[in-house]
Amino acid sequence: MFINLKRVIRSGSLNFWRNGSVALASILVLTTTLLVIGSLYLGSAFLTSTLASIRDRVDISVAFKTEAEESAVLALKKDLEQLPEVKTVTYSSREQELADFRKRHEDNALLIQSLEEVGNPFGARLSILAINPAQYDSISRFLSNYNENAGVTGGIIDQISFKKDIIAKLLAIISTSQTIGLAISALLILLSILVTVNTISLTIYIAREEISVMRLVGANNSYIRGPFIVEGVIAGGIASFISIVLLYPSVLWVRNLTAGVYGGIDLVSFYISHFGILFLILLGSGIILGTVSSFLAIGRYLKV
Amino acid sequence: MIYFDKVSKKYFDKSVALDNVSFTIEPGEFVSVVGHSGAGKSTLLKMILAEEKPSAGKVFFESVDIHTLGRRHIPTLRRRIGSVFQDFRLLPHKTAFENIAFTMEAAGRAEDEIESDVPHVLELVGLDDKMWNFPFELSGGERQRVAIARAIVNQPDLLIADEPTGNLDPLSTHEIIEIFKKINDIGTTVILTTHNKGVIDKLGKRVITLEKGKIIRDDKEGRYVI
Numbered sequence: 001m002f003i004n005l006k007r008v009i010r011s012g013s014l015n016f017w018r019n020g021s022v023a024l025a026s027i028l029v030l031t032t033t034l035l036v037i038g039s040l041y042l043g044s045a046f047l048t049s050t051l052a053s054i055r056d057r058v059d060i061s062v063a064f065k066t067e068a069e070e071s072a073v074l075a076l077k078k079d080l081e082q083l084p085e086v087k088t089v090t091y092s093s094r095e096q097e098l099a100d101f102r103k104r105h106e107d108n109a110l111l112i113q114s115l116e117e118v119g120n121p122f123g124a125r126l127s128i129l130a131i132n133p134a135q136y137d138s139i140s141r142f143l144s145n146y147n148e149n150a151g152v153t154g155g156i157i158d159q160i161s162f163k164k165d166i167i168a169k170l171l172a173i174i175s176t177s178q179t180i181g182l183a184i185s186a187l188l189i190l191l192s193i194l195v196t197v198n199t200i201s202l203t204i205y206i207a208r209e210e211i212s213v214m215r216l217v218g219a220n221n222s223y224i225r226g227p228f229i230v231e232g233v234i235a236g237g238i239a240s241f242i243s244i245v246l247l248y249p250s251v252l253w254v255r256n257l258t259a260g261v262y263g264g265i266d267l268v269s270f271y272i273s274h275f276g277i278l279f280l281i282l283l284g285s286g287i288i289l290g291t292v293s294s295f296l297a298i299g300r301y302l303k304v
Numbered sequence: 305m306i307y308f309d310k311v312s313k314k315y316f317d318k319s320v321a322l323d324n325v326s327f328t329i330e331p332g333e334f335v336s337v338v339g340h341s342g343a344g345k346s347t348l349l350k351m352i353l354a355e356e357k358p359s360a361g362k363v364f365f366e367s368v369d370i371h372t373l374g375r376r377h378i379p380t381l382r383r384r385i386g387s388v389f390q391d392f393r394l395l396p397h398k399t400a401f402e403n404i405a406f407t408m409e410a411a412g413r414a415e416d417e418i419e420s421d422v423p424h425v426l427e428l429v430g431l432d433d434k435m436w437n438f439p440f441e442l443s444g445g446e447r448q449r450v451a452i453a454r455a456i457v458n459q460p461d462l463l464i465a466d467e468p469t470g471n472l473d474p475l476s477t478h479e480i481i482e483i484f485k486k487i488n489d490i491g492t493t494v495i496l497t498t499h500n501k502g503v504i505d506k507l508g509k510r511v512i513t514l515e516k517g518k519i520i521r522d523d524k525e526g527r528y529v530i
Contacts, residue, residue, distance in 0.1 A: 007409050018397045213393045216353060217454065218382035219410035 004223065012230025022203045023235060029199040030239035030290060031246075033192035034282045038247050040185045041281060045274070046254075046267055047181060051174050059130075060139055060162045064123040066094070068156035073124050076146065076156075080128060083142065085135035090127040097122035123158055136162060196289050201297035204228060211301040221302045228298050232290030240286040244279050247271065305331045305462065305493055306352060311361035313347050313517075321347040322358070323517035329495065331461070334488045336504055337497040338528055339514035345497035348514070349466050352495070353387060354378050365462075383411045386455030386492075390467035392447045394439040394454075400426065401435045404454045411458050425453045429483055445476030452483055456492070463487055464495045469503060477503065504528040 016023050064073055070093065080089045092100070098120045105111045115121075130136050140162050147155035204211075207228070214224045251271045258267075271278070306329040313322040322344045329335055337345045350356040351363050354370050363370045365381060373381060394403050404422045413421075426432045429449040439447055448468060455463055465484065469477040481503055488494045498504065504511055504527065511526025512519055521529065 003415070004412070011406075015397055209393075210395050210397075213395060214406070214410070215379075216355070216382060216387055216393070217407045217410065218379045218385075218458075219406070220376070220379040223410055 004226075008223070008226030009230050012227035013234060015227055016231045016234050019203075019231075022206060023231070026200055026203055026232075026235040026290070027239050027242070029196050030235055030286055031242045033189075033196045033289065034239055034243035034286050035246060036188050036192045037285055038243055038278060038282055039250065040188065041278065042247070042251065042267060042271065044181065044185070045270055046258075047177070049270075051178075054170065054174075060128040060136060060143070060160065062126045062128065062143060062157055063159045063161070064125065064156050065158045066121065066123045068123060070124065072156050073126065077126055079146075080126070080139075080142075083139065085130050085132070085139055087129045087131045089129075092125045092127070094120055094122055094124050097125055193289065197293040197296070200232065200290065200293040204294065204297040204301070208301040211298065215302065224302065225295065225298055228294045229291050232294035233287050234290075236286030236288070236290030237283065239290075240279070240282040243282055243286075244275075247278075305329055305333075305366060306495070307364040308348075308351075309362045309364070311351065311358045311363060313344070313351070313356065314359045320517045324361070325514075325517070325519055326361075327512060327519060327522060329493060331493055332488075332491055334485075334494045334507070334509040335496070335512060336507060336509060336526070337495065337512045337514060338499070338504060338530065339497075340530065341499075343514040344517040345514055346466050349387075349464050349495065349497060352462075352464055353382060353385060379410070383407075383458055384461050386452075386458070386460040386463040388448070388451050388455050388463070388465040388468045390470040392439070392444075392451045392471075394447060394450060396439055399436050399438055400431060400442070400450045400453075403439070403450060404457050407454050407458055413458075421457055422453075425457045426450075428456075428486075429453045430479075443476075445472050445479065448472060448476070448480055449483070452480065452487075456487055460492065462493045462495070466497050467499065468496065469498065469500055474502075481507070501528040 074091065077089050077091055080086050098115075101122065102112060102115070128139060130139060140160060143157065143160050147157045211224055248271065251267050255267045308325050308327050311322055311325045312320070314320050321342075325344075325348070337348060339345050347356060351358060352365065352370065354373060357371050365384075368381075370381065395406060398406060401422055404425060405418050408418045408421065423432060423435065426435055429452055431446060431449050431453065434442060434446060434450075439450070442450065448471075452465075452468075455465075463484070468484075469480055472480065477500065484494055484496065485507075508525050511521070511523050511528070513521040513523075513526070513530060515530070
């Protein structure tokens with residue numbers, strides 16, 4: 001058993017080395033498939049993180065009247081945090097709003113100067129982030145009710161700004177792009193797997209005479225199959241090395257291309273931090289593809 | 305040792321390769337099968353190797369009906385039979401040494417046996433200096449000698465050779481036949497098919513003559529008569 005394994009591995013690696021051009025064809029087509037798989041993995045990571053960061057920017061901003069007490073605002077913040085739909089509520093005090101405004105307009109001397117005369121015109125502000133963008137409607141309804149129930153004082157809320165149309169549109173774009181992306185990925189992966197299986201079948205078709213000779217001199221099927229599977233494993237391994245190396249420059253290129261895109265992750269640092277898992281995915285799919293297609297393709301010629 | 309019992313083989317288009325053929329081959333015999341192309345010689349040998357199944361009748365190797373063997377047991381049968389073909393059928397990506405070693409490995413023989421037996425059998429066919437050459441680096445006669453070395457290295461009980469000299473020049477033919485005689489002298493049964501009148505006449509051994517799938521002659525010390 002052990003000696004057979006040793007012989008199979010030795011003869012598989014020898015055949016691989018001696019069948020240079022055939023081996024090259026399998027490596028090339030496997031590399032292509034692995035590149036497709038790798039870029040789809042990176043692409044989906046990029047898309048997911050971009051979408052997540054866009055979702056985080058979509059919030060409801062509540063401006064309070066200048067006379068609103070800080071304790072009242074903080075009480076509302078506490079109430080909001082009790083709601084199941086709310087993810088976070090960020091409080092920004094009057095002073096902070098003023099400081100932010102000054103910072104935004106520090107080049108505009110006139111504006112700053114007039115600000116000095118008026119005093120602080122800003123009320124405090126709460127930014128509310130929902131767990132799911134679809135829930136903004138109910139949060140906004142909660143806030144309007146809150147203001148109306150305040151009675152004679154007219155409530156402490158000055159204005160609720162909430163870009164409902166934009167949010168709805170974004171949501172639609174997010175869900176369609178995810179569906180389309182999934183369909184395209186599935187199609188691409190399926191196509192490249194078919195091409196790979198076909199190419200490996202062809203390389204084994206070339207060896208069909210040899211296989212029948214091996215049968216006729218009394219080799220049993222597993223002993224004939226073994227070296228071809230070893231060749232598949234080697235081709236898959238080499239292809240995964242090549243593709244992980246090739247992915248690096250493409251990642252660099254994509255980063256430079258999308259440097260201005262709002263909210264996306266840095267693909268290069270993603271590649272580096274996920275190097276291990278990415279390499280394992282490529283190595284695993286490369287070896288599985290090489291092995292399974294060799295195994296299936298050779299079965300046809302073992303019937304002599 | 306080999307017993308054909310009323311064996312017929314018809315192909316799909318109803319062409320008849322073998323028609324009700326019966327004969328026996330004793331251990332240690334040297335039998336030549338002659339006949340025109342398409343007379344059924346190759347079909348006969350293929351049946352012994354379980355490469356083809358008869359449409360009717362049975363083929364026995366010793367007391368075993370070859371065609372009742374399961375697919376898993378066919379390799380075991382083939383390891384007891386050495387085979388040589390007109391087109392040599394060497395493994396192109398293996399050296400002469402590795403081609404011969406492959407049959408020993410397939411039979412599960414130990415490394416040290418392979419190390420000692422392969423050079424020995426190559427010496428027997430006069431190719432010990434071409435041990436590390438690939439088939440494409442060898443002449444036709446040399447390739448056939450490697451194929452013979454491969455066929456005999458597992459010390460088979462039976463050697464079958466389908467037109468082994470069909471692609472060779474007269475000198476190589478002579479050498480190959482001498483090797484077969486030597487193999488037969490040490491007790492191995494040999495079955496040979498050929499077109500070559502000179503080979504048959506020189507051998508002076510049993511000759512079975514086939515015509516259109518039927519045995520028309522079976523002579524103890526036959527000559528090539530068609």
